[in-house]
Amino acid sequence: MPNPLLEIQHLTKRFGGVLALDDVELTVGEGETVGLIGPNGAGKTTLFNCVTGVLRPERGEIRFGRSSREGVVGLAPHEIAQQGIARTFQNIRLFSSMRVLENVIMGTYPRTHTGLWSATLMTAEARREEQWARDRALGLLEMVGLASRAEDVAASLPFGQQRRLEIARALASDPSLLLLDEPAAGLNPTEKQQLLHLIEQIKAQGLSILLIEHDMRVVMPVSDRVAVLDYGKKIAEGSPSTIQTDPRVIEAYLGTTQVGPA
Amino acid sequence: MTSLQLFTQQLANGLTLGAIYALIALGYSMIYGVIQLINFAHGEVVMVGAYVSLTLILMLMGLGLPWWVLVIVCGLGAMGGCALLGLAMERFAYRPVRQAPRLNALITAIGLSFFFQNALMVGFGATDRQFPSVVPPVRWEIGGISVTAIQLIVWLGSAALMVGLQLLVMSTKLGKAMRATSQDLTACALLGIPVNRIIAVTFAIGSGLGAMGGLLFGLYYGTINFHDGYLIGLKAFTAAVLGGIGNIPGAMVGGLLLGLLEGLAAGYLSSQWKNVIAFLILIVMLLFKPRGLLGERVAERA
Amino acid sequence: MSPTRLTPQLRWWILGLLAAMALPLLNPNPYHLDVLTTALLYAILALGLNLIVGLTGLLHLGYAAFFAIGAYTYGLLSLYAGWPFWLGVIPAAAVAALFGAALGAPALRVRGDYLAIITLGFGEIVRIVFTNLDRWTGGPNGLLGIAHPQLWMPGRGVLDFGVSSTPYYYLVLITMAVIAGVCMRLSRSRVGRAWVAIRDDELAAACTGIPVLQLKLLAQGCGGAIAGIAGAIFAAKQGTITPDSFDFILSVMILAMVVLGGLGSIRGAIIGALFLGVLPEVLRGFDQYRMLIFGLCMVIIIRLRPQGLFGTTHGKQSPAPSHAKSAA
Numbered sequence: 075m076p077n078p079l080l081e082i083q084h085l086t087k088r089f090g091g092v093l094a095l096d097d098v099e100l101t102v103g104e105g106e107t108v109g110l111i112g113p114n115g116a117g118k119t120t121l122f123n124c125v126t127g128v129l130r131p132e133r134g135e136i137r138f139g140r141s142s143r144e145g146v147v148g149l150a151p152h153e154i155a156q157q158g159i160a161r162t163f164q165n166i167r168l169f170s171s172m173r174v175l176e177n178v179i180m181g182t183y184p185r186t187h188t189g190l191w192s193a194t195l196m197t198a199e200a201r202r203e204e205q206w207a208r209d210r211a212l213g214l215l216e217m218v219g220l221a222s223r224a225e226d227v228a229a230s231l232p233f234g235q236q237r238r239l240e241i242a243r244a245l246a247s248d249p250s251l252l253l254l255d256e257p258a259a260g261l262n263p264t265e266k267q268q269l270l271h272l273i274e275q276i277k278a279q280g281l282s283i284l285l286i287e288h289d290m291r292v293v294m295p296v297s298d299r300v301a302v303l304d305y306g307k308k309i310a311e312g313s314p315s316t317i318q319t320d321p322r323v324i325e326a327y328l329g330t331t332q333v334g335p336a
Numbered sequence: 337m338t339s340l341q342l343f344t345q346q347l348a349n350g351l352t353l354g355a356i357y358a359l360i361a362l363g364y365s366m367i368y369g370v371i372q373l374i375n376f377a378h379g380e381v382v383m384v385g386a387y388v389s390l391t392l393i394l395m396l397m398g399l400g401l402p403w404w405v406l407v408i409v410c411g412l413g414a415m416g417g418c419a420l421l422g423l424a425m426e427r428f429a430y431r432p433v434r435q436a437p438r439l440n441a442l443i444t445a446i447g448l449s450f451f452f453q454n455a456l457m458v459g460f461g462a463t464d465r466q467f468p469s470v471v472p473p474v475r476w477e478i479g480g481i482s483v484t485a486i487q488l489i490v491w492l493g494s495a496a497l498m499v500g501l502q503l504l505v506m507s508t509k510l511g512k513a514m515r516a517t518s519q520d521l522t523a524c525a526l527l528g529i530p531v532n533r534i535i536a537v538t539f540a541i542g543s544g545l546g547a548m549g550g551l552l553f554g555l556y557y558g559t560i561n562f563h564d565g566y567l568i569g570l571k572a573f574t575a576a577v578l579g580g581i582g583n584i585p586g587a588m589v590g591g592l593l594l595g596l597l598e599g600l601a602a603g604y605l606s607s608q609w610k611n612v613i614a615f616l617i618l619i620v621m622l623l624f625k626p627r628g629l630l631g632e633r634v635a636e637r638a
Numbered sequence: 639m640s641p642t643r644l645t646p647q648l649r650w651w652i653l654g655l656l657a658a659m660a661l662p663l664l665n666p667n668p669y670h671l672d673v674l675t676t677a678l679l680y681a682i683l684a685l686g687l688n689l690i691v692g693l694t695g696l697l698h699l700g701y702a703a704f705f706a707i708g709a710y711t712y713g714l715l716s717l718y719a720g721w722p723f724w725l726g727v728i729p730a731a732a733v734a735a736l737f738g739a740a741l742g743a744p745a746l747r748v749r750g751d752y753l754a755i756i757t758l759g760f761g762e763i764v765r766i767v768f769t770n771l772d773r774w775t776g777g778p779n780g781l782l783g784i785a786h787p788q789l790w791m792p793g794r795g796v797l798d799f800g801v802s803s804t805p806y807y808y809l810v811l812i813t814m815a816v817i818a819g820v821c822m823r824l825s826r827s828r829v830g831r832a833w834v835a836i837r838d839d840e841l842a843a844a845c846t847g848i849p850v851l852q853l854k855l856l857a858q859g860c861g862g863a864i865a866g867i868a869g870a871i872f873a874a875k876q877g878t879i880t881p882d883s884f885d886f887i888l889s890v891m892i893l894a895m896v897v898l899g900g901l902g903s904i905r906g907a908i909i910g911a912l913f914l915g916v917l918p919e920v921l922r923g924f925d926q927y928r929m930l931i932f933g934l935c936m937v938i939i940i941r942l943r944p945q946g947l948f949g950t951t952h953g954k955q956s957p958a959p960s961h962a963k964s965a966a
Contacts, residue, residue, distance in 0.1 A: 152849045169835045176831060183847045193828060436944040444941070573755070
């Protein structure tokens with residue numbers, strides 16, 4: 075069992091009368107990829123939102139960190155991002171008026187420091203940082219296969235490429251934990267293969283990944299463990315093969331998604 | 337006059353002003369409710385209503401009609417005219433920019449506001465215009481407080497219109513469609529509700545009510561100026577926010593409350609600072625209770 | 639941000655600047671120069687507001703207040719403490735910047751439309767306060783007798799700008815050029831990009847590590863500072879300032895300049911300002927109908943070119959709710 079990187083305990087979130095998360099417990103270890111599956115509305119994205127500080131849970135602790143694990147509940151989203159958690163969004167949230175390269179450069183924000191004065195005076199430090207950010211961004215675009223579109227406006231990219239761009243942006247801040255929210259949604263089979271390949275590359279760099287996905291052909295091959303949410307509760311957790319044959323999981327899905335070997 | 341009587345007098349005066357604000361605030365509230373636009377030109381629509389009713393009154397004055405018939409006819413005329421104006425504004429100025437960024441609609445509204453204000457100045461002159469005293473100058477003394485016939489008209493007229501509007505919105509099919517559209521326009525469109533028509537009707541009704549507010553304003557204060565629209569509009573908008581934007585009963589409550597507060601401020605503080613009161617209320621509301629007193633009714637933005 | 643290379647674009651800017659500097663020598667008509675000076679002053683204001691509205695996407699309807707604060711700060715320092723212009727312009731900028739950020743802080747927690755109304759309200763309150771604090775601000779009559787800028791010219795002694803148009807023209811032109819340069823640097827820097835990110839998608843920006851609140855305050859502070867500088871220049875030029883010069887109409891005009899020029903575009907802000915600044919003078923012949931035509935122009939231009947002259951069409955600036963085109 076690798077060192078825990080992210081520890082979620084007793085996570086509870088309410089929306090008015092609806093209990094979106096009910097005493098959820100989850101751990102992601104260093105270098106681990108954990109799949110998070112469950113029917114629509116099970117609370118998966120809500121969990122992401124709690125981890126990234128977008129939502130404030132009613133109850134629960136979320137600890138994150140390599141050496142010392144700090145509680146992150148109550149921190150602002152940008153502070154949590156600075157600590158090393160990056161994410162993508164279900165509905166793709168790019169900076170649509172900016173160019174592809176600029177979107178990825180944006181991701182390096184937590185790792186750079188150029189402020190108002192350094193920027194205006196264009197100090198050597200500022201120029202150095204700028205160059206570093208550009209180089210890093212270009213490298214990531216190469217990794218996701220978008221280097222040729224670096225100067226295009228982000229909004230002009232086709233859907234599949236926009237997804238890859240979002241992942242590149244998330245990787246730019248050199249996170250230790252990457253949260254992917256349904257990265258395969260809307261992709262065609264070829265693109266899904268490319269996505270799998272990309273996830274493998276990310277894993278090879280030692281990042282931990284928490285992956286929300288509906289398509290089992292994407293989740294199962296890359297996950298070390300899979301957790302299942304249904305109506306806000308964790309109903310099962312285990313290795314991919316265990317989960318696939320778990321009767322509770324099958325019942326929760328009731329044929330809406332294929333559950334079975336690829 | 338005892339201090340209680342003074343207070344109650346200010347209350348009565350404030351309620352009159354408040355009723356006028358309420359009618360105008362409804363226009364802001366309803367329009368914001370359906371298309372999330374702060375219709376800066378609404379204040380000018382109110383003034384158009386005032387000037388049109390002034391013109392009608394002057395035209396029909398000599399016919400020897402009983403005064404209440406005159407007022408009602410001119411009121412309806414002004415309302416109808418402004419309803420058409422509202423329809424035209426929606427169709428030709430606002431609808432084309434509905435898909436554009438919201439700032440564009442705001443610029444359009446402000447441009448229209450300049451346009452109408454200037455048009456009124458060109459058409460009716462830059463000096464104050466007097467409203468002829470068609471309403472008999474009757475006052476009643478009730479417990480030491482005086483209430484004029486005009487005040488009574490304002491109360492009754494605005495009450496009638498507000499009740500009518502509530503009935504429309506709550507009990508008719510049109511009203512239901514209006515409420516649905518202000519909750520989720522896209523869903524309504526997908527369900528086959530003719531949203532364009534609903535929005536147009538909302539503009540017409542809002543402008544009509546505003547016109548009535550203009551007429552009552554003219555009757556109550558006796559003089560109007562092309563420049564009044566700006567301040568009145570701002571205050572009525574404050575009232576709408578106070579009650580909860582998009583919320584029809586809220587606009588009524590907000591209007592009455594603002595009128596009361598302003599009346600009291602003018603009575604007990606200097607009248608110079610009464611305008612500041614309105615702005616301060618606005619800012620405090622927006623900072624601490626942006627949803628207004630009765631809660632806003634606006635579609636959730638993605 | 640690439641180092642300032644001599645790109646073709648930059649070449650055009652320098653040429654334009656040189657041409658503008660040569661203008662008073664070719665056509666010394668003081669009236670024309672005065673109109674242009676005013677338009678260039680508007681351009682400075684537009685550049686400032688562009689940081690707030692154009693880059694960061696904050697709806698601001700009370701910008702004239704910071705113009706006023708800058709003007710009154712210098713005016714008061716000049717009248718009561720004898721400060722010369724070149725010194726007084728600094729606190730003018732600083733105080734306006736402070737107010738810009740201070741106003742911003744509570745207001746930024748509310749929805750975009752409400753920020754607009756709060757800024758509008760604040761603008762009005764500033765004007766009303768300046769009108770009513772007779773003892774300090776001279777009330778409706780304002781401040782009179784503010785010192786003009788004085789410059790020591792080698793070999794010529796001290797030159798007081800006085801009331802001639804030419805020195806002010808150069809002062810405003812050069813200030814505008816410097817501020818435009820700074821804005822350009824900023825917009826291409828980490829800070830400027832972060833502002834645009836906030837405009838495009840605030841939530842994604844926050845999750846990407848951008849301290850949204852801090853940067854919004856920074857934008858408002860910078861915008862305030864620029865308005866403060868413009869205010870000080872205005873006060874020094876006019877010698878007399880009254881609260882009526884800083885009304886909502888002015889705030890709206892500056893906003894219109896930024897929007898018509900294209901949100902976020904430096905070029906757009908300057909050209910939009912020049913256009914709308916000169917337009918009322920051009921329409922002087924139409925006298926009564928000026929505002930009417932002006933308003934109509936606003937409506938038509940924004941309709942025909944929604945992104946403004948130099949804006950992009952790709953920004954995601956929360957359009958009004960869409961509806962299925964097939965609906966009646």
